[in-house]
Structure formats: C-alpha cells, structure tokens
Amino acid sequence: MPTDVNAIIALSKEVAELSKKYESGAEVSKNEQNALVHAAEKLAIAVRDPDENMYNIAGQVSHNAAVRSAIAMNLFDFIPHDGSEITLDELSKKLGGANKELLGRILRACASTHLFEQTGVESYKQNMLSRAYLTDDNIPLAAQMYDFISHAILAIPEFGSQTDWKHIGDYTRGPFQVGFRTELGYMEYLQANPQRIKSWNAGMRLGRIGHRTSAFPFQKALELDPPAAEGGIAVVDVGGGRGQALEGIRQDYPDIKGRMILLDLPGVITDAKNNGLPQYIETAPGSFFDPLPQGARLYHFRRVLHIWGQQKGKELLENTKKYMDDYSRIVIADMVLADVGCLRDLAMQDLNMMSLGGMERSESEWKELIASAGLVLNKIWYNHDGPKHAVVEAVLPTYKGHKLD
Numbered sequence: 001m002p003t004d005v006n007a008i009i010a011l012s013k014e015v016a017e018l019s020k021k022y023e024s025g026a027e028v029s030k031n032e033q034n035a036l037v038h039a040a041e042k043l044a045i046a047v048r049d050p051d052e053n054m055y056n057i058a059g060q061v062s063h064n065a066a067v068r069s070a071i072a073m074n075l076f077d078f079i080p081h082d083g084s085e086i087t088l089d090e091l092s093k094k095l096g097g098a099n100k101e102l103l104g105r106i107l108r109a110c111a112s113t114h115l116f117e118q119t120g121v122e123s124y125k126q127n128m129l130s131r132a133y134l135t136d137d138n139i140p141l142a143a144q145m146y147d148f149i150s151h152a153i154l155a156i157p158e159f160g161s162q163t164d165w166k167h168i169g170d171y172t173r174g175p176f177q178v179g180f181r182t183e184l185g186y187m188e189y190l191q192a193n194p195q196r197i198k199s200w201n202a203g204m205r206l207g208r209i210g211h212r213t214s215a216f217p218f219q220k221a222l223e224l225d226p227p228a229a230e231g232g233i234a235v236v237d238v239g240g241g242r243g244q245a246l247e248g249i250r251q252d253y254p255d256i257k258g259r260m261i262l263l264d265l266p267g268v269i270t271d272a273k274n275n276g277l278p279q280y281i282e283t284a285p286g287s288f289f290d291p292l293p294q295g296a297r298l299y300h301f302r303r304v305l306h307i308w309g310q311q312k313g314k315e316l317l318e319n320t321k322k323y324m325d326d327y328s329r330i331v332i333a334d335m336v337l338a339d340v341g342c343l344r345d346l347a348m349q350d351l352n353m354m355s356l357g358g359m360e361r362s363e364s365e366w367k368e369l370i371a372s373a374g375l376v377l378n379k380i381w382y383n384h385d386g387p388k389h390a391v392v393e394a395v396l397p398t399y400k401g402h403k404l405d
C-alpha cells in the first residue's frame, strides 16, 4: 500500500493545531491531551509502512519482556536518577557481574522504544519515559501486570477458540482458568498462593482511583444527608481491600462524621489489620454477597464491580439494596468507557478484566446494570482525570435524600 501523503500532511497539521494550547501556556484538559495523543499516534501509523505497523504491534510482547527484565535487574534504580550516564561495565559491576552482552541487548531494546536514552555505544541514561517508573507504584504495578495478569490475557484467544467464540467467559470459566491451568477463580487462586496474594494486595493499595482525586463529593453528600448522630454509618467500603480508599477519604475530608466500615473477605481483613489499619476504621469480615451493615449513607465500591460481568454485578447490587434505606447512596468508583471512540488504555483494561471474568463498563452498560438491579442512576461523576476515575452514583427508587449538583 503506498504511503498516504495527504493523510500525513493532514495529521501533521492536526498535531500542530492541537499543540498550540501548550505553546500558549494555557491549562490543557484531559480531553485535549487525549486528542493530541490520538492524532500523534495516527500520524506515526500513517508515516510507517504497513508491515512496519504490523511488526510494531507484534513486537510489543518483546518490548514488555525487555521492560520486565530491566525491572528485575533493578536498572531503574541503578541508572543514575540525576540524569548522568552509566556504562554497561559499571552496571554489570553493580549487578554482581551480570553478563554485559545480555545487559546491553536488554537496554538496547528498551532504548529503541524510548525507555532510557543511549548516550554512547555502551552507555545509557534516564529519560522522560524511564522516569515514569521512578514512583513507589509503577514498578510493582508493571511487574504485577507482566507476572500475573498477562498469563490470563494471553489466553484470551485460546479460550475464545475453545468455546468457538460463543462464550464471553466468566469468573469461574474464562481465559484465567486456561492461562493458569486451574479451575479456581482468580481470587481463590490468589488465596491458595500466599506469595501472589501479598503482591496483589500491595498492588491494590496503589493507584489513585477514588483517592484524593475522587470525583464524588463525599463531604457534601454526608453533610446534606448525615448519618444518625448515634452509631450512624457514614461509609461502608465494600470490598475495600486494606482500607486504602477509606484512608484516602478521611485524608481528603477529615471532618466527615459517622462510622467508617471496611468490608472484605476475612483473609484480606486480617492482612489489613496486620498492616496497621487505622483505629477509626471498623472492620466487617465477610462476603459482599452476604448481609452488609444496614442503613449506611454510602456503600462505596471501588474497583469491585469490574471484577464481575453483568449477571454477578446485578446480584451484588441487588444484595446491597436490601441493606439500604431511602437516604443511602451506592457510590461506584470504576471506569466509564465512552460508548464510541473509547480510549486505548481503557479498552485494554477492559480486556484485562475480561481475562479475569470481569469487565470495564461503557456508559450504556452502567445504565443497563443499574436499571437491571432496580436502582436509579443519579449521576455519573467525572473530574479532571476523566473517564478512568469516574464515579457512578445510584439510589433506590424511593430515595428521599438530596440530589447533588
């Protein structure tokens, strides 16, 4: 296929136009940022030959292997953070005599994808992309994706073929079971593999969904419809892990009145307590398919509904309904995918969840789920982080509390 010069010219102009906001120094919204990334990616595709585009995609598996090797060798730490270069000899010494050729080939692969910069035949330094890994969160998350979830993701085609593509898969029968050669759901699998559960729970403490940046106005909701003065429950964090969201809510809104309850499976609650759960958080060990604390103002679900497909999601919400009163709200912090033109990282995250038997939902799918459980969708909240960190708010049809703006 010949190069489409007109497409290249048009896309270059689009990129230049979308970059103007940066030149002007004005604040750039998430949507504007996404539009520029989208146009720049399309430009790169237009410029490459078709075969190169195919190889570029196929090579992403090797790219990930190079990054995971760099993590395993601790290169992100060993390559100086102050931006100075380091030679392969020096790195090899730091690694106790690692094979220099191996190191060089891994770093060459990384640098070819703009991760680290090659400064000479045998020297490298940090760059903008490698610095993205220098946070507490990102290296463990990247490692968890590669070491654990990738096995299930890579099994999506095999599972699809096995079922003649007639079954989307669910929690107990899907790509995860194929990839891990197990009959267990991934949580039961994690419980049976203590080393894995440790890093999984640690991974779950990471990320900012509903923490600090939550789009939902917790304080306002609780001020307008406060919990009962005596023993009233403000928030139950359902499937709340080690209490990370409750801690975040408390930090954001220290004046919130009422009890805060962490509900999760008994093993997770024990883990939370062993890791210094703050005193102000009460615990309710148990399953969220069983009875929940009654009459809380907010039933908070963060990154929980996405574990399940529509049927189990409906069961979970129907169970929650039984314990709500006319002033309770369900507050779901999860992604909300655009019905048309979904962003790449959200679409890929949906496949991650598909591999585990769950789903990231589009706006239509959220509406369908909420209605199927006999609830009313009050509002989908977005903040500057956009659809990745959205909050879906639902209430009973008999709701008597305030409507938030």
Ligand SMILES: C[S@@+](CC[C@H](N)C(=O)[O-])C[C@H]1O[C@@H](n2cnc3c(N)ncnc32)[C@H](O)[C@@H]1O
Residues within 6 Å of the ligand: 187, 204, 205, 238, 239, 240, 241, 242, 244, 245, 263, 264, 265, 268, 286, 287, 288, 289, 301, 302, 303, 304, 307
């Ligand atoms: C993806 S993690 C999210 C944790 C936390 N909400 C967060 O956002 O960081 C899902 C949580 O649901 C919990 N979970 C799974 N099945 C559960 C069940 N049947 N009852 C209660 N909690 C459950 C898991 O133990 C885990 O902590």
